[in-house]
Amino acid sequence: MPTLILVRHGQSQWNLENRFTGWWDVDLTDKGVSEAIAAGELLAAKNVLPTRAFTSLQTRAIRTLHLALEACGRLWIPETKNWHLNERHYGGLTGLDKQETRDRHGDEQVHIWRRSFDVPPPVMEDGSDYDLAADARYAGIDVPRTESLKLTIERVLPYWESEILPVLASGETVIVSAHGNSLRALVKHLSGISDDDITGLEIPTGQPIVYEFDDAMNPGERQYLKDR
Ligand SMILES: O=C(O)[C@H](O)COP(=O)(O)O
8 A cells, every 4th residue: 555654854953943944954953863763763663664765955854864764774765855845935034033033023923924824924135144046956946035835835746746646656655754844735735634724733843644545546544653
């Protein structure tokens, strides 16, 4: 049965520092490394062993994938990295402290920027220290200046449909190591969550989520692997 494993990267340095991260490339903390290893150990313990992997172009997701695969003896499987699985771009909020931003703009405005379906954060200014347009990994890619969840869905879902779903449909066990909001985009689609209800969905770090697909490639219930 085709099986999909979704895992959000382990705690990152800016998760720890409570800063808006988006496309900025921060590494895992020691806790994040432990979470990634524990995710892989859980895959081994539950005998849900990936045969194909997909991840973003961001270090925290790539390292989480590698640590998890190493922990379950699957470092050798084919993997694909692609920017379509990157975190939602946080625009002009990138790098800011989340609490200081609440103090300045109010809880409600920050909640809208973080969790509304279609209101993007302010755009990243030209010349920002966090502008990644010249980063070699994004050569030839039109780096966004900001993204709402809706805009994130608009680039995650075509990639899902064209690159991941066909692999899954061939009977593989696919692991996707990605980010809070690129995974919210996928879960919204797979679990049929409405635009209103998705605002309440949080995806914890380092906690594998599993979907099994039937012969018609309809996803079953979303399950945390730890609860199976
Ligand atoms: O980009 C970030 O800051 C985090 O990965 C996700 O942030 P959020 O919880 O504000 O969506």
